[in-house]
Amino acid sequence: MPVGNRGAVEVSVIRGFLLSRGNSAIADRGFQWLMVLCALSIFGIVVLIASELVRGSQLSWAGTGFRFFISKFVDPDTKLPQYWDPVNGHFSALPFVYGTLVSSFLALLLAVPLAIGTAVFLTEMCPRWLRTPLAFLTELLAAIPSVIYGLWAMFVLVPLLRAHVNPWLTRLFGWTGFFGDDNPTGLGFVAAGVILAIMILPIISSLTREVMNAVPGSQREAALALGATRWEMIRIGVLRNARIGIVGAVILGLGRALGETMAVTMVIGNTPQIQRSLLANGASMASVIANEYAEATSDLHLSALTEIGLALFIVTIIVNALARLLVWAVTRGAPARVN
Amino acid sequence: MAEVRTQRAENRLRSRIRWVIDACATGLAVLSTLLVVAPLLAIFGYLIYKGASSLNLTFFTQIPKPEGEVGGGMANAIVGSGVLLGLASLIGVPIGIGGGIFLAEFGRGTKLANAVRFTADVLNGVPSIVMGVAVYGLVVSPRMPFSAIAGGVALGIMMIPTVTRTTEEMLLMVPHSVREAALALGVPNWRSVLSITVKTASPGIITGCMLAFARVAGETAPLIFTAFGNSNWSVALDRPISALPLEIYRYAISPYEDQHRQAWAAALVLVVLIVAAVALVRYVAGRGVLKGAS
Numbered sequence: 001m002p003v004g005n006r007g008a009v010e011v012s013v014i015r016g017f018l019l020s021r022g023n024s025a026i027a028d029r030g031f032q033w034l035m036v037l038c039a040l041s042i043f044g045i046v047v048l049i050a051s052e053l054v055r056g057s058q059l060s061w062a063g064t065g066f067r068f069f070i071s072k073f074v075d076p077d078t079k080l081p082q083y084w085d086p087v088n089g090h091f092s093a094l095p096f097v098y099g100t101l102v103s104s105f106l107a108l109l110l111a112v113p114l115a116i117g118t119a120v121f122l123t124e125m126c127p128r129w130l131r132t133p134l135a136f137l138t139e140l141l142a143a144i145p146s147v148i149y150g151l152w153a154m155f156v157l158v159p160l161l162r163a164h165v166n167p168w169l170t171r172l173f174g175w176t177g178f179f180g181d182d183n184p185t186g187l188g189f190v191a192a193g194v195i196l197a198i199m200i201l202p203i204i205s206s207l208t209r210e211v212m213n214a215v216p217g218s219q220r221e222a223a224l225a226l227g228a229t230r231w232e233m234i235r236i237g238v239l240r241n242a243r244i245g246i247v248g249a250v251i252l253g254l255g256r257a258l259g260e261t262m263a264v265t266m267v268i269g270n271t272p273q274i275q276r277s278l279l280a281n282g283a284s285m286a287s288v289i290a291n292e293y294a295e296a297t298s299d300l301h302l303s304a305l306t307e308i309g310l311a312l313f314i315v316t317i318i319v320n321a322l323a324r325l326l327v328w329a330v331t332r333g334a335p336a337r338v339n
Numbered sequence: 340m341a342e343v344r345t346q347r348a349e350n351r352l353r354s355r356i357r358w359v360i361d362a363c364a365t366g367l368a369v370l371s372t373l374l375v376v377a378p379l380l381a382i383f384g385y386l387i388y389k390g391a392s393s394l395n396l397t398f399f400t401q402i403p404k405p406e407g408e409v410g411g412g413m414a415n416a417i418v419g420s421g422v423l424l425g426l427a428s429l430i431g432v433p434i435g436i437g438g439g440i441f442l443a444e445f446g447r448g449t450k451l452a453n454a455v456r457f458t459a460d461v462l463n464g465v466p467s468i469v470m471g472v473a474v475y476g477l478v479v480s481p482r483m484p485f486s487a488i489a490g491g492v493a494l495g496i497m498m499i500p501t502v503t504r505t506t507e508e509m510l511l512m513v514p515h516s517v518r519e520a521a522l523a524l525g526v527p528n529w530r531s532v533l534s535i536t537v538k539t540a541s542p543g544i545i546t547g548c549m550l551a552f553a554r555v556a557g558e559t560a561p562l563i564f565t566a567f568g569n570s571n572w573s574v575a576l577d578r579p580i581s582a583l584p585l586e587i588y589r590y591a592i593s594p595y596e597d598q599h600r601q602a603w604a605a606a607l608v609l610v611v612l613i614v615a616a617v618a619l620v621r622y623v624a625g626r627g628v629l630k631g632a633s
């Protein structure tokens with residue numbers, strides 16, 4: 001029974017009721033566009049960050065270009081190489097790139113075998129009742145903030161390295177030239193590498209577990225049916241199938257290590273120099289930004305730091321995109337667990 | 340005949356070697372698990388050992404004393420962290436949930452949704468200090484240097500990708516029958532999404548927000564030059580504000596023993612809060628609609 005009038009159309013009671021509750025194409029369409037806007041905000045954030053970084057580094061880029069990352073100055077008084085000189089306006093990012101790469105690769109060297117071993121244990125060898133607590137513990141490692149890792153590293157790890165590990169390393173491997181004995185503080189690349197390794201372990205481990213779980217059980221059963229031992233079954237049936245994903249997990253860990261700031265700042269020694277010894281002090285790209293950004297002395301200084309930030313941004317985006325592609329290729333696009 | 344006997348002996352030797360290799364592999368896997376769990380227990384143990392004795396009423400109610408003086412607390416840092424996280428949630432949660440709703444309800448399977456999902460994952464991997472540098476350029480200016488708003492914005496845009504992905508995951512688990520029933524009853528699409536689908540998935544969405552919250556609560560790097568820190572009571576949004584992780588960093592690198600002691604106590608407080616959040620997330624994710632998933 002028509003009750004009201006909506007323009008030229010007669011409206012029934014039910015339709016009137018629904019219209020008053022917002023049941024119209026306009027409301028639906030408006031809501032959908034609002035949600036699309038929220039999703040597009042993610043693109044907006046990336047664009048905003050990129051444009052802001054580019055704008056901030058214009059001053060420094062205009063002065064030096066690509067040589068910013070590879071040039072070297074010589075201090076006229078001491079004849080030693082000098083890279084980062086805010087007083088005279090000479091900025092070169094070479095020691096920071098070196099520090100980031102050395103600490104990250106040291107961390108990978110230590111973390112990857114341990115992470116894969118843990119993943120293998122948790123997926124294939126662990127008794128079922130132990131699996132959840134152990135997995136929870138590894139997740140907890142990922143949840144601890146970086147500054148607390150740095151705190152622990154400063155007051156526990158560094159004295160340990162200083163007193164016991166570093167002298168032992170110098171004694172055993174000093175002949176290689178990579179373990180000099182002129183830095184008695186315990187800070188340096190080794191300390192940074194160890195704490196970074198502890199921090200990227202849970203990421204690599206949990207992604208490797210996810211990738212290993214994605215391998216179908218038929219592969220395992222086939223290997224066992226052919227008479228393989230458990231390790232051979234894991235090696236042939238699981239690891240071989242999951243290796244692309246494991247590589248992706250490792251690259252993701254590398255991406256995290258490259259950008260890690262607080263823990264590295266607190267133990268790497270913060271000296272912009274390049275030394276062959278792994279026990280020497282150094283600095284990383286993230287650590288120099290954390291140390292000097294708030295107190296940059298000149299516009300050029302600030303711009304040079306922003307340029308380092310831009311380089312870090314680009315590198316981590318490329319590394320993370322590559323890693324996600326590799327993991328996706330193995331797990332076939334199932335929504336990845338957010339770490 | 341002799342060949343068969345040698346072959347059998349060879350096979351026995353090979354089997355024994357394979358068994359030994361298998362045992363070695365198992366041993367190595369157990370060893371690596373122990374080596375992974377050991378630092379975690381060491382860190383927690385040391386935190387409790389060093390920090391528990393300093394957790395008293397003074398710590399929670401007083402502001403820091405001037406440099407070098409013994410005593411004081413971190414009340415302003417705890418409140419400051421609360422203010423910053425509140426601002427960050429105000430920015431991050433609505434936009435994040437909106438993005439998640441788009442990915443799960445309106446854009447499922449489209450190329451745009453795949454691109455958004457990929458970008459969100461990649462954005463999660465961007466170092467937080469780079470976010471801080473970008474927000475510094477955007478928000479901090481001579482008119483309003485270091486402020487709580489800048490810190491809140493930096494933390495908020497860090498929350499958005501995490502909240503988006505977890506919301507999408509939780510919404511995907513709501514069975515289609517629920518949506519179809521609502522639509523069949525004449526409920527408008529927008530209301531069906533908000534009142535039916537989102538409400539069904541709300542425990543999961545809330546835990547996703549808590550996960551992002553816990554992650555952002557411990558972030559220090561973006562705050563160093565946006566919120567900057569403050570040794571006095573300050574909750575003004577356009578002034579520098581203190582935060583718990585910031586104070587931990589500044590106290591840890593200071594030369595005073597008393598400040599080191601307070602840094603340990605603050606670290607213990609922070610870790611307890613974060614571990615409680617993560618444990619709660621795991622607990623809720625194991626019940627109800629979301630049982631068996633994630």
